[in-house]
Amino acid sequence: MGPKIGVFLFSGGTNMKRMLSGIKPTGQLHLGNYIGALRNFVKYQDDYDLYVFIANLHCVTFYQEPKALRKNLKDAIALYLACGLDPEKCTIFLQSDVFAHAQLGFLLTCQSYMGELSRMTQFKEKSQKADESITAGLFTYPSLMAADILLYDADYVPVGDDQKQHVELARDLAQRFNNRYSKTFVVPEPLIQKVGARIMSLSDPSKKMSKSDESDKGCIYLLDDLKVVRKKIMSAVTDNYATVNFDKENQPGISNLLEIMSSLSGEPVDSIVCRYQGKGYGELKKEVADVVCKEIETIQSRYNEIVNSDLIEKTLQQGAEKASRISYKKLKKVQRKMGIDIF
DSSP states (O other): OOOOEEEEEESSSSSSSSEEEOOOOSSSOBHHIIIIIIHHHHTTTTTTTEEEEOOHHHTTTTTOOOOHHHHHHHHHHHHHHTTOOOTTTTEEEEEETHHHHHHHHHHHTSOOOOOOHSSSSHHHHHHTOOOOOHHHHHHHHHHHHHHHHTTTTTTEEBBBBGGGHHHHHHHHHHHHHHHHHOOSSSSOOOOOOOOSSSSSSSSSSBBBTTTTTTTSSSSOOOSSSHHHHHHHHHOOOOSSSOSSSBBTTTBBBHHHHHHHHHHOOOOOOHHHHHHHHOOOHHHHHHHHHHHHHHHHHHHHHHHHHTTSSSSSHHHHHHHHHHHHHHHHHHHHHHHHHHTOOOO
């Protein structure tokens, strides 16, 4: 499961609502991650008490080469910062640095049923291949994801369509626990972003942009060379209609390019379509490439400054301390109600 991003919005103890997001960087972050979530986090940090965690525990449900995983984790944090997240405005931390995530994850696994976990899409897809290397972690990780959400009393969980199922499980577990042990968790609601939430592969617009793209031509990574970025966009799959329309069913490739441009430029899709009446796909691709390259060039410049400083280490230490204080209180409350804590 490549990088997965979710945003968890919840009410804190002050008038400012609290928001938490998580990403699983088993590979390099790409344009779909940026448009679908990262850009929104930057907007949210001024209006909410924003918490952002790197879901490194979720990364190891499959074997990861340690050196590559460390780089992906570090790059993810650096790119979070490069995209505009400010450690003075939000809290950024590694999931494994806040022990309550794993501990509550196990406790919620004990509240989960084999049947509902076996129906999770990720497990179903992998298990159908009859691969004996499938780990128990893949089977139980939705319970950990529920813990990620419920630790912080999430009210709303803005996620992609492919993650909605996990929010439903978090809702079920919250209600089950509340019924058994009395009111403890807020029951979260999934929120699906409508515009730019799901950027598709440039080589196969029927699939979501992902690092698992077989040819690698369909995925634009935030650390790609700009010449490579431009070439991927100019080679994007389109159709034979020879007219620019926003029609996901009949013209998914063109529609995907229009969503990318609209998301980054702020110009409505309808306006772009009007401008391109009577024009060819080549002109559209060139403008999309210009817009994307300008955005990525800015991100890469900031990224290079960040990785050559001590900002990442300081940010994670500060973030872990703050997140641990909050999550510990919720974990202790859960354990008292379950009878685990004696005193």
